Amino acid sequence: MRFPTIVPLTEIASLIGAQIIGSKQGAASGINEIHKVEEGDLVFVDHPKYYLKCINSAATYIIINQVTDFPAHKSLLLVDEPFEAYQKIVAHYRPFMPLQKTISDSANTGEGTFVMPGAVIGNHVQIGKDTIIYPNVVIMDHCIIGNNVIIQSGTVIGSDAFYYNKKTTREVHYKKMLSGGRVVVEDDVEIGANCTIDRGVSGDTVIGAGTKIDNLVHIGHDTVIGKNCLLAAQVGIAGATTIEDEVILWGQVGVSKTLTIGKGAEVYAQSGVPATIEGGRKYFGSPVEDAMTKKKELVWMKRIPVLWEKVFPPSSKGGTG
Amino acid sequence: MRFPTIVPLTEIASLIGAQIIGSKQGAASGINEIHKVEEGDLVFVDHPKYYLKCINSAATYIIINQVTDFPAHKSLLLVDEPFEAYQKIVAHYRPFMPLQKTISDSANTGEGTFVMPGAVIGNHVQIGKDTIIYPNVVIMDHCIIGNNVIIQSGTVIGSDAFYYNKKTTREVHYKKMLSGGRVVVEDDVEIGANCTIDRGVSGDTVIGAGTKIDNLVHIGHDTVIGKNCLLAAQVGIAGATTIEDEVILWGQVGVSKTLTIGKGAEVYAQSGVPATIEGGRKYFGSPVEDAMTKKKELVWMKRIPVLWEKVFPPSSKGGTG
Amino acid sequence: MRFPTIVPLTEIASLIGAQIIGSKQGAASGINEIHKVEEGDLVFVDHPKYYLKCINSAATYIIINQVTDFPAHKSLLLVDEPFEAYQKIVAHYRPFMPLQKTISDSANTGEGTFVMPGAVIGNHVQIGKDTIIYPNVVIMDHCIIGNNVIIQSGTVIGSDAFYYNKKTTREVHYKKMLSGGRVVVEDDVEIGANCTIDRGVSGDTVIGAGTKIDNLVHIGHDTVIGKNCLLAAQVGIAGATTIEDEVILWGQVGVSKTLTIGKGAEVYAQSGVPATIEGGRKYFGSPVEDAMTKKKELVWMKRIPVLWEKVFPPSSKGGTG
Numbered sequence: 001m002r003f004p005t006i007v008p009l010t011e012i013a014s015l016i017g018a019q020i021i022g023s024k025q026g027a028a029s030g031i032n033e034i035h036k037v038e039e040g041d042l043v044f045v046d047h048p049k050y051y052l053k054c055i056n057s058a059a060t061y062i063i064i065n066q067v068t069d070f071p072a073h074k075s076l077l078l079v080d081e082p083f084e085a086y087q088k089i090v091a092h093y094r095p096f097m098p099l100q101k102t103i104s105d106s107a108n109t110g111e112g113t114f115v116m117p118g119a120v121i122g123n124h125v126q127i128g129k130d131t132i133i134y135p136n137v138v139i140m141d142h143c144i145i146g147n148n149v150i151i152q153s154g155t156v157i158g159s160d161a162f163y164y165n166k167k168t169t170r171e172v173h174y175k176k177m178l179s180g181g182r183v184v185v186e187d188d189v190e191i192g193a194n195c196t197i198d199r200g201v202s203g204d205t206v207i208g209a210g211t212k213i214d215n216l217v218h219i220g221h222d223t224v225i226g227k228n229c230l231l232a233a234q235v236g237i238a239g240a241t242t243i244e245d246e247v248i249l250w251g252q253v254g255v256s257k258t259l260t261i262g263k264g265a266e267v268y269a270q271s272g273v274p275a276t277i278e279g280g281r282k283y284f285g286s287p288v289e290d291a292m293t294k295k296k297e298l299v300w301m302k303r304i305p306v307l308w309e310k311v312f313p314p315s316s317k318g319g320t321g
Numbered sequence: 322m323r324f325p326t327i328v329p330l331t332e333i334a335s336l337i338g339a340q341i342i343g344s345k346q347g348a349a350s351g352i353n354e355i356h357k358v359e360e361g362d363l364v365f366v367d368h369p370k371y372y373l374k375c376i377n378s379a380a381t382y383i384i385i386n387q388v389t390d391f392p393a394h395k396s397l398l399l400v401d402e403p404f405e406a407y408q409k410i411v412a413h414y415r416p417f418m419p420l421q422k423t424i425s426d427s428a429n430t431g432e433g434t435f436v437m438p439g440a441v442i443g444n445h446v447q448i449g450k451d452t453i454i455y456p457n458v459v460i461m462d463h464c465i466i467g468n469n470v471i472i473q474s475g476t477v478i479g480s481d482a483f484y485y486n487k488k489t490t491r492e493v494h495y496k497k498m499l500s501g502g503r504v505v506v507e508d509d510v511e512i513g514a515n516c517t518i519d520r521g522v523s524g525d526t527v528i529g530a531g532t533k534i535d536n537l538v539h540i541g542h543d544t545v546i547g548k549n550c551l552l553a554a555q556v557g558i559a560g561a562t563t564i565e566d567e568v569i570l571w572g573q574v575g576v577s578k579t580l581t582i583g584k585g586a587e588v589y590a591q592s593g594v595p596a597t598i599e600g601g602r603k604y605f606g607s608p609v610e611d612a613m614t615k616k617k618e619l620v621w622m623k624r625i626p627v628l629w630e631k632v633f634p635p636s637s638k639g640g641t642g
Numbered sequence: 643m644r645f646p647t648i649v650p651l652t653e654i655a656s657l658i659g660a661q662i663i664g665s666k667q668g669a670a671s672g673i674n675e676i677h678k679v680e681e682g683d684l685v686f687v688d689h690p691k692y693y694l695k696c697i698n699s700a701a702t703y704i705i706i707n708q709v710t711d712f713p714a715h716k717s718l719l720l721v722d723e724p725f726e727a728y729q730k731i732v733a734h735y736r737p738f739m740p741l742q743k744t745i746s747d748s749a750n751t752g753e754g755t756f757v758m759p760g761a762v763i764g765n766h767v768q769i770g771k772d773t774i775i776y777p778n779v780v781i782m783d784h785c786i787i788g789n790n791v792i793i794q795s796g797t798v799i800g801s802d803a804f805y806y807n808k809k810t811t812r813e814v815h816y817k818k819m820l821s822g823g824r825v826v827v828e829d830d831v832e833i834g835a836n837c838t839i840d841r842g843v844s845g846d847t848v849i850g851a852g853t854k855i856d857n858l859v860h861i862g863h864d865t866v867i868g869k870n871c872l873l874a875a876q877v878g879i880a881g882a883t884t885i886e887d888e889v890i891l892w893g894q895v896g897v898s899k900t901l902t903i904g905k906g907a908e909v910y911a912q913s914g915v916p917a918t919i920e921g922g923r924k925y926f927g928s929p930v931e932d933a934m935t936k937k938k939e940l941v942w943m944k945r946i947p948v949l950w951e952k953v954f955p956p957s958s959k960g961g962t963g
Contacts, residue, residue: 098435114740120456135762135780138456138474153780153798156474159514162535193801193838196514196536214804215838218554233860234878236555252896254573270914272591300625304942419756441777459777459795477795480835483856493870517835517857539875557876575894593912621946
C-alpha cells in the first residue's frame with residue numbers, strides 16, 4: 001500500500017507509539033508485506049523466525065518487537081505488537097469512509113463510459129474511457145478500471161480480503177487483517193456477472209489487459225492475473241497467487257494461494273491446483289496432474305477387478321488344489 | 322417458526338378447517354418441522370410411517386390426516402392435507418409483504434452501524450451496533466444481525482429455502498415449502514461478497530459468533546454454523562446441517578444436508594461431505610475420507626501399472642514358456 | 643436472433659458491404675449460428691470446412707468469404723470477413739442501449755406482479771402475471787419472464803455470453819461475439835439468489851416451465867433447460883447445452899457445453915458432465931459415470947494395497963527362494 005504522500009518516519013513512530021532505533025531522518029513511501037516490499041517501504045515482523053528475512057528485504061523501515069542487528073541505512077521501529085501497529089497505519093492512511101452516495105463525488109469516469117442504474121462507485125475510484133459498468137455492479141474505494149472494459153451486472157470489485165490472524169487463547173478467534181490495497185483492472189478486460197474480486201491487503205489485485213472472466217468467478221486479494229487469460233464460470237482463485245499470460249482455467253477450477261500457474265497453461269474443468277504448475281501444458285484432476293497422465297490413471301482404475309481376478313481367482317476360494 | 326403472539330388452538334383449527342380431536346383449550350406458540358419442535362408447537366404429518374414420531378415429539382398439537390392414539394395432554398388437528406395446512410398457517414402468520422422501500426420502516430439499526438447505498442433492508446429486520454452493511458446487500462424480512470458484523474457487497478441474507486414437495490401425477494412437479502424462519506447472524510461475524518444465506522423453513526438459519534465467511538458462499542435453510550468457523554470462497558452447505566464450532570472448510574467444499582461436522586474438523590478444498598464426520602480431524606476427497614488415508618490412496622493408484630506388469634508380464638502374451 | 647421485422651436482403655448487403663450472389667429479391671427474418679437456423683435466416687461461415695454444412699442448412703442466406711455452389715432458392719452474401727459481418731448485423735438490429743432508469747419505460751409487467759426495490763428491468767423486457775422479482779435482481783434487455791415466476795435477490799438474467807473468437811497474431815487475444823439472443827423464463831419457474839443466466843448469442847436461453855433453481859447457479863448462453871428440473875446450489879452449465887425434462891443436478895455439478903442430459907437423469911453432487919448422457923439413470927464422478935459403477939470403483943481402489951501385498955509379498959524382498 002502506497003501512502004498518498006511520503007510520510008516522515010517520526011510521524012509513523014508517533015502514530016504507533018514506536019521507539020526509533022537508528023536514524024530518525026527518513027520518510028516512508030508505503031507499507032507492505034514481506035513479499036511485496038520496495039525500498040522506502042515499511043514492513044512488519046513479530047516472530048524471530050522471520051526477523052532476518054524482513055531486515056534483509058527491500059524494505060527500509062522494520063516494525064519489530066525486539067532490537068536486532070540491521071544495516072546502517074535502515075531503521076527499526078520498536079513496538080510490542082507489530083501486527084497491531086500495521087493495522088493502525090492502514091486504518092490511519094486508508095481510513096474507513098462509509099459511502100454516502102451511490103456514486104462518490106471523488107470517483108472519476110472517462111469519456112464514452114456508461115455507468116448503469118444501481119451501480120455503486122466508491123471513493124477515489126478511477127474508470128477509464130469507453131467502459132461499460134452494468135447495473136448493480138459495486139466498485140469499492142481506490143480501485144482502478146481501465147479503458148474499453150466491460151463489467152457485467154452484480155459483480156463486486158474491491159471487497160476486503162479474506163485474511164485473518166488466528167489467535168488462540170481459551171478458544172480460537174480470528175482478527176481481520178485490514179485491506180489497504182486496491183484492485184487494478186487493465187484495458188480490454190471483460191468480467192461476467194456476480195463475480196467477486198478482493199482488493200489487495202498490502203499490494204494490488206491485478207487483472208491483466210485483454211483477460212476475459214465468466215460469471216460467478218472469485219479472485220482473492222493480491223492475486224495477479226496476466227494478459228489474455230480466460231477464466232470460465234465459477235472458477236475460484238485464492239490470495240496472492242500469480243496467473244501468467246494466456247492461461248485458461250475452465251469451469252469450477254479451484255486454485256490455492258501464493259502459487260504460480262505458468263504462461264499458456266490450460267486447466268480442465270473442476271480441477272484443483274494446490275501448488276505451482278509450469279506453463280504450456282494441459283492439466284486435469286484434483287489435485288491436478290498432467291492431463292494425459294490423469295486420463296490414463298482413470299483407465300488403469302478400471303482394470304483393478306481384472307487384476308484381482310487373476311491374483312485371487314474365484315476357484316482359489318474353495319480350491320482343493 | 323414462532324408466532325408473534327400465542328394463538329388459540331381454535332383459531333388455528335378455523336384457519337385450516339381442522340377438526341380438533343382432544344382438548345380445544347390450548348394455544349400454540351409456533352409451528353415447526355419434526356426435528357425442531359418444542360413444547361407448545363404445532364407439527365404436521367401426512368404419512369402413517371411418521372405418525373408415531375410426530376405424536377411422541379415435543380410438539381403439543383399434531384396436524385394429521387387420520388385419527389391416531391395420542392397422549393392426553395396433546396391434541397390432534399384433523400385435516401385432509403396436512404402439508405397444505407402448514408402452508409396456510411405460515412402464509413397467514415408470515416404473510417408475503419412486498420418491500421415498498423429500500424429500507425423498511427419496520428427495520429431497526431443500532432448505534433454506530435452503517436448501511437451503504439443500494440443495500441435493501443426488509444421488514445422487521447434488526448441490525449445491532451457497529452455493524453457495516455456494504456452496498457447492494459439484501460437482508461430480507463425478520464432477519465437478525467448482531468453487533469460488530471461486516472457484510473460485504475451483494476450478499477443476500479434471508480432468501481427463501483430451496484425446499485419443494487415432489488408431486489407426481491402424470492408428470493413430476495414441485496410445490497414450494499413456504500419459509501417461515503429467519504437468518505440469525507451473531508456478533509463479530511464477517512461475511513464476504515455475493516454470498517447467499519437462506520432463511521429457515523420452520524426454524525432459523527444461524528451463523529455463530531466470530532465465524533468468518535469468504536465470497537460466493539451458499540448456506541442452506543435451517544443450517545446452524547457454530548462459533549469461530551472459517552468458510553473459504555465458494556463453499557456450499559445444504560439445508561438443515563450442523564457445523565460445530567471452529568470448523569474450517571476450504572474453497573469449493575460441498576456439504577450435504579441434515580448432517581453434522583464435528584468441532585474443529587478441517588475439510589480440504591473441493592472436498593464433498595455426504596454424511597456426518599467427527600471433529601478434530603482433517604478430511605479430503607469427494608466423498609471425503611481421512612485426509613491422510615485419501616492421500617495414500619492417490620499414491621496407491623499410481624502403482625496399478627506396476628502391479629499389472631508383474632501379474633501380466635509382457636512376455637506372457639506371446640510366451641512359449 | 644429474430645429481427646424486429648423482416649429485412650430486405652439488399653438492406654443487409656448494404657449494411658455489411660456484401661455482394662449478393664444469386665437472387666437479390668429475398669428478405670431475412672433473423673440471423674443465427676448453424677445449429678439454430680431456420681428458413682428465412684441468415685447464417686455466416688468463414689472456413690471452407692463448414693461451407694457445405696452452412697449452405698445445406700435450413701438458412702436461406704449465407705454470409706461467406708468465397709463463391710461456392712448453392713441451391714437455386716438461396717443466396718450468398720460475399721464479404722471478406724463473415725464474422726465481422728455477423729457482428730455488424732447484431733450491433734445494428736440489437737443496438738447497445740445503456741439503461742437510463744432502474745425500470746425501463748419499454749418494460750412491461752403483468753397484473754399481480756411485484757418488482758421490489760433495487761431491481762433493474764431492462765429495455766423491452768416482458769414479465770408475466772403474479773410474478774415476484776426480489777430486490778436487486780437485474781433483468782437485461784429483451785428477456786421474457788412468465789407467469790407465477792419467483793426470482794430471488796441479486797440474480798442476473800440476460801448477461802452477455804462468455805463467447806470469444808480467438809485471434810492469434812503475435813500473441814493470443816479474444817474478440818467478443820455479440821449476444822443478440824434473449825433469456826426466456828417460462829411459467830412457474832423459481833430461481834434462487836445471486837444466480838446468473840446468460841442471454842443467447844444467436845438463439846434464446848430457455849428455462850422450462852416448473853423448473854426450480856437454487857442459489858449461485860450459472861447457466862450459459864443458448865442453453866435450453868426442460869420442464870420440472872431441479873438444479874441445486876452452485877451448479878454450473880456451459881453454453882448451448884440441452885437439459886431435458888425432469889433432470890436433477892445436485893450441488894456444485896458442472897456441465898460442459900453443447901451436450902444433452904436425457905430426461906429424468908439425476909447427477910450427484912460435485913459431478914462433472916463432459917459429454918452427452920442418457921436419461922433415466924443416476925450418475926456420479928468427475929467425469930461422470932453410472933453412479934453404481936463409480937461407487938464400486940471407489941471400493942476397488944481400496945483393495946490395491948491387498949493386491950500389492952499378494953503380488954509383492956513382504957518376504958519376497960529379502961527372499962532366498
